[in-house]
Amino acid sequence: MTKYIIKRVAMGIFSIFIVATVTFFVMNLVPGGPFVAEKSISAAAQQALAEKYGLDKPLSVQYVNYMKSLLHGDLGLSLRQRGRTVNQIIASKLPVSCRLAGVAVLVALCVGIPLGCISAYNRGKWLDNLIIVFATCGIAIPSFISSVLLLYQFGMNLKILPTVGLNSAASYIMPVTALAIYPSAYITRLMRSSLLDVMGQDYMRTARAKGVSQFMILFKHALRNAILPVITYVGPMLASLMTGSFVVEKIFSVPGLGRDFVSAITNRDYTMIMGTTILLSSMVIIANVIVDILYKIIDPRIKLQ
Amino acid sequence: MENIKKNPLSMQLNAEDFLPASNEEKQSLVVMRESVNFWKDGLRRLRKNKIAMVSFVFIIAIAIFAYLLPAVWPYSYSEQMKGSNNLAPFEYSASEQARIDAGEKVFPHILGTDRMGRDFAVRIMMGTRVSLSVGLIASVLVLIIGATYGAISAFAGGWVDNIMMRITDILYTIPDILLIILLGMALKDPLDKLSTQPGFKWMQTLGPNMISIFIIFALLYWVGMARIVRSQILILKESEYVTAARALGASSGRIIKKHLLTNCIGTLIVTTTLQIPASIFTESYLSFIGLGVAAPLPSLGSLATDAVKGMNTYPHLLIAPALMISVMILVFNLFGDGLRDAFDPKLKN
Amino acid sequence: MSEKILDIQEERLSFFTPAGEVKALNGVSFAMNQGDVLGIVGESGSGKSVTAYSVMGLTAYPGKLVGGKVWFNGHEIENMKEKDFRKIRGNEVSIIFQDPMTSLNPVYTIGNQIVEVIRLHTNKNKAESWARAKELLELVGINEPEKRLKQYPHELSGGMRQRVMIAIALACEPKLLIADEPTTALDVTIQAQILELMQDLRKKLGMSIIMITHDLGVVASMCEKIAVMYAGHIVEYGTTDEIFYQPGHEYTKGLINSIPKLNTAEHERLVPIEGTPVDLLNPPAGCPFAPRCKNCMKICLSKMPPRTELSDTHYTYCWLQQKAEFEKGEKAE
Numbered sequence: 007m008t009k010y011i012i013k014r015v016a017m018g019i020f021s022i023f024i025v026a027t028v029t030f031f032v033m034n035l036v037p038g039g040p041f042v043a044e045k046s047i048s049a050a051a052q053q054a055l056a057e058k059y060g061l062d063k064p065l066s067v068q069y070v071n072y073m074k075s076l077l078h079g080d081l082g083l084s085l086r087q088r089g090r091t092v093n094q095i096i097a098s099k100l101p102v103s104c105r106l107a108g109v110a111v112l113v114a115l116c117v118g119i120p121l122g123c124i125s126a127y128n129r130g131k132w133l134d135n136l137i138i139v140f141a142t143c144g145i146a147i148p149s150f151i152s153s154v155l156l157l158y159q160f161g162m163n164l165k166i167l168p169t170v171g172l173n174s175a176a177s178y179i180m181p182v183t184a185l186a187i188y189p190s191a192y193i194t195r196l197m198r199s200s201l202l203d204v205m206g207q208d209y210m211r212t213a214r215a216k217g218v219s220q221f222m223i224l225f226k227h228a229l230r231n232a233i234l235p236v237i238t239y240v241g242p243m244l245a246s247l248m249t250g251s252f253v254v255e256k257i258f259s260v261p262g263l264g265r266d267f268v269s270a271i272t273n274r275d276y277t278m279i280m281g282t283t284i285l286l287s288s289m290v291i292i293a294n295v296i297v298d299i300l301y302k303i304i305d306p307r308i309k310l311q
Numbered sequence: 312m313e314n315i316k317k318n319p320l321s322m323q324l325n326a327e328d329f330l331p332a333s334n335e336e337k338q339s340l341v342v343m344r345e346s347v348n349f350w351k352d353g354l355r356r357l358r359k360n361k362i363a364m365v366s367f368v369f370i371i372a373i374a375i376f377a378y379l380l381p382a383v384w385p386y387s388y389s390e391q392m393k394g395s396n397n398l399a400p401f402e403y404s405a406s407e408q409a410r411i412d413a414g415e416k417v418f419p420h421i422l423g424t425d426r427m428g429r430d431f432a433v434r435i436m437m438g439t440r441v442s443l444s445v446g447l448i449a450s451v452l453v454l455i456i457g458a459t460y461g462a463i464s465a466f467a468g469g470w471v472d473n474i475m476m477r478i479t480d481i482l483y484t485i486p487d488i489l490l491i492i493l494l495g496m497a498l499k500d501p502l503d504k505l506s507t508q509p510g511f512k513w514m515q516t517l518g519p520n521m522i523s524i525f526i527i528f529a530l531l532y533w534v535g536m537a538r539i540v541r542s543q544i545l546i547l548k549e550s551e552y553v554t555a556a557r558a559l560g561a562s563s564g565r566i567i568k569k570h571l572l573t574n575c576i577g578t579l580i581v582t583t584t585l586q587i588p589a590s591i592f593t594e595s596y597l598s599f600i601g602l603g604v605a606a607p608l609p610s611l612g613s614l615a616t617d618a619v620k621g622m623n624t625y626p627h628l629l630i631a632p633a634l635m636i637s638v639m640i641l642v643f644n645l646f647g648d649g650l651r652d653a654f655d656p657k658l659k660n
Numbered sequence: 661m662s663e664k665i666l667d668i669q670e671e672r673l674s675f676f677t678p679a680g681e682v683k684a685l686n687g688v689s690f691a692m693n694q695g696d697v698l699g700i701v702g703e704s705g706s707g708k709s710v711t712a713y714s715v716m717g718l719t720a721y722p723g724k725l726v727g728g729k730v731w732f733n734g735h736e737i738e739n740m741k742e743k744d745f746r747k748i749r750g751n752e753v754s755i756i757f758q759d760p761m762t763s764l765n766p767v768y769t770i771g772n773q774i775v776e777v778i779r780l781h782t783n784k785n786k787a788e789s790w791a792r793a794k795e796l797l798e799l800v801g802i803n804e805p806e807k808r809l810k811q812y813p814h815e816l817s818g819g820m821r822q823r824v825m826i827a828i829a830l831a832c833e834p835k836l837l838i839a840d841e842p843t844t845a846l847d848v849t850i851q852a853q854i855l856e857l858m859q860d861l862r863k864k865l866g867m868s869i870i871m872i873t874h875d876l877g878v879v880a881s882m883c884e885k886i887a888v889m890y891a892g893h894i895v896e897y898g899t900t901d902e903i904f905y906q907p908g909h910e911y912t913k914g915l916i917n918s919i920p921k922l923n924t925a926e927h928e929r930l931v932p933i934e935g936t937p938v939d940l941l942n943p944p945a946g947c948p949f950a951p952r953c954k955n956c957m958k959i960c961l962s963k964m965p966p967r968t969e970l971s972d973t974h975y976t977y978c979w980l981q982q983k984a985e986f987e988k989g990e991k992a993e
Binding site for chain 1: 477480481484485486488489490492493494496497498500501588592595596599600601602612615619622623626629630633636637638640641644645
């Protein structure tokens with residue numbers, strides 16, 4: 007078990023390293039390199055950058071310097087926002103994004119898991135068919151589409167929900183919904199097929215033969231086995247929430263990291279782009295590592311190896 | 312005759328009934344279900360699936376809409392008509408109205424026009440064509456690269472297989488969208504320079520972002536396909552009927568062709584089909600955030616972005632592309648599901 | 661005269677599938693007394709498991725009882741609802757399944773799964789239930805019971821898992837134990853142990869057993885009475901001796917002839933039963949075995965044969981037997 011954890015964490019660290027390296031070298035395809043911009047930046051900033059990254063030195067030295075800074079958690083100076091480091095910007099914006107994403111995760115799990123169970127339990131009946139229809143439509147609505155449609159319908163047309171920022175509880179409604187539609191639908195389908203799979207297993211028949219009630223059969227015998235694929239999905243779900251948040255934050259003017267990332271792209275703030283990319287990738291990679299380890303803990307079949 | 316418990320409905324028995332029955336009489340009662348081959352059986356199941364069939368019809372309709380209709384449409388996607396800006400659906404501009412009054416037939420703008428006076432309906436068609444083409448090409452790319460990688464890994468076995476799989480594990484955890492964005496930004500200038508060279512002019516139409524999308528697809532997206540193909544081949548390699556075929560004297564080539572390929576193809580088709588909506592999503596998403604095809608070539612995503620600013624006044628400019636994206640993803644998903652139900656030997660009922 | 665425990669009369673059961681109505685049971689009738697060991701033999705698809713499952717209400721979707729009466733231990737099974745079944749399952753009638761590898765829930769301990777059935781049907785508290793679980797493991801011959809109670813199914817071998825299944829089945833001392841091919845998935849030495857265990861327990865606890873199997877060897881050693889099923893009908897019923905030494909139905913004869921014997925001469929061919937099983941979507945009007953029968957007569961193809969009593973304990977459904985009666989009758993007239 008510990009062997010597995012060590013192996014998995016090592017792989018995660020290696021992945022982060024690869025992302026950082028690829029990011030660095032790709033950004034260097036930009037003429038002039040990522041640490042200067044086409045338009046001039048303040049002399050003081052330029053000086054600082056030249057010192058830190060040795061901008062006159064060969065690429066390999068620049069790379070080593072960048073990696074060293076990374077190890078210290080230093081993501082450099084923002085090229086567009088004067089005087090602020092990338093770390094500062096991230097520190098102020100990340101919590102907002104996390105709050106939004108966190109609520110979306112909760113909603114997706116609290117909607118998807120029960121709906122999937124209801125659907126599987128009532129297999130073939132109208133309730134199941136209804137849920138399947140909703141879930142199938144749900145996965146066809148990416149968050150960038152749902153956000154503009156929601157903004158139009160509820161924000162502008164009917165004018166019943168706040169459209170800007172995350173200041174009130176009500177203002178969470180639209181952004182969270184936009185983000186959570188796809189994962190909820192996906193989890194519903196996943197839960198349903200996993201549960202149907204489990205319900206066809208022999209040990210379910212044994213439980214029935216013992217006289218166990220329908221309720222306990224579902225909650226005790228089936229659920230614990232069926233939830234495993236859903237847990238595996240949490241990793242990819244976080245990645246998809248991250249990409250979704252870029253657009254959702256922009257549309258609903260949420261002051262989160264995603265919106266800043268999109269602005270950085272438009273503004274060619276290369277240090278910001280690199281820093282955010284590495285940070286977000288690392289978060290997703292770490293989440294995947296945690297989920298993988300959690301899965302192995304929950305499934306006793308793997309415990310003793 | 313007391314010992315015979317007579318069925319009250321039966322007729323009187325006589326000596327003739329006890330004559331032996333001939334073989335023909337016996338055969339007439341033996342109903343052998345016709346054995347069908349895998350493809351016919353799968354197609355039959357597919358045809359019975361109403362949802363899949365309806366989705367298929369939609370897919371054909373969308374293809375016609377995207378590829379054939381623009382050829383017969385009176386307007387071109389880049390044609391800016393002066394004075395026809397922001398017309399509502401079926402509205403005519405002043406100059407067009409004048410022409411109608413003069414007796415000329417002017418084809419109506421079914422979806423109105425956009426900010427620059429271009430007919431919106433044909434722009435949606437072109438947008439659909441772009442999104443659909445990217446979806447198809449990307450899926451084929453993923454199929455080729457992924458299947459080859461997975462097959463090599465599975466056949467090689469041993470430490471080669473191990474290393475190849477470690478690589479895919481690492482690639483799998485890297486968030487692709489971020490890299491696409493990076494690559495798009497970084498490649499813009501170099502590709503711009505390259506596209507002026509002879510032989511690379513086509514890059515101008517597509518734009519550097521499109522190229523980077525394809526590059527990333529080729530670099531990252533095939534991992535899922537590779538895993539699936541590899542596990543299929545591994546299972547089949549060890550399966551009993553391959554051993555049986557060998558025992559009957561079949562050569563390796565024949566085994567691969569007949570057994571492995573037939574079983575793999577079902578899964579391959581399904582996985583590729585289901586890759587299409589994912590590719591469509593990625594392309595529209597990137598276009599939406601401004602990293603898609605270059606203007607004036609429209610993509611459904613970029614059409615949606617342009618429409619966001621004026622969504623209050625011209626909602627149809629937003630709803631049409633948004634709806635189109637969702638419908639495309641939906642029907643390909645439904646059809647892919649239908650294919651899986653029809654051709655996957657592990658029938659999940 | 662021991663009392664009757666199970667009485668099935670003309671049971672009909674069908675599965676309503678998208679392809680049509682699969683007539684799995686077409687008029688099955690037999691009875692059992694307390695303490696009997698009945699073997700049900702037949703090919704796959706003959707309906708042997710379906711019959712047994714129907715007693716417990718375990719018929720899989722989309723199956724339904726469509727006719728007949730099933731009486732068990734004072735209950736009218738054909739009228740019972742799900743909540744009534746739950747009271748008798750694991751309690752008055754238990755079942756052990758064919759594949760012990762997949763019949764236990766992989767995420768719960770052995771102890772948890774045994775205690776579950778004890779607490780469902782008795783008033784024992786937690787401590788008493790665990791004590792009883794330990795007792796049961798000893799009863800079925802599992803060593804180090806305390807350790808085993810805390811283990812998970814994947815940590816036990818196939819033979820041990822089947823013993824655990826037996827322990828679960830016997831926990832509430834049922835009147836009837838149904839064993840659905842309990843040894844098919846185990847290797848031969850373990851098979852013998854499990855069968856011996858079952859014999860042992862039956863003597864100790866006095867319960868009745870229905871042994872479902874396609875293995876005639878198992879049936880010969882364990883069972884006192886045998887029912888032979890084909891295509892959802894019982895084609896012959898009798899004591900073990902009668903079935904093996906005086907088979908009355910062509911199918912039974914075929915089965916017995918197909919058993920490879922030790923004294924078969926070299927190069928002598930094995931004797932299979934020709935033909936393929938019946939299509940239960942469209943069962944024939946006459947005897948279901950007719951197309952495969954060497955001595956098939958014209959009437960066999962068109963009419964279902966009535967019951968012929970060959971002795972007090974032995975009957976069969978075959979026109980050949982009826983023919984003998986018919987000729988006797990004609991001579992008498």
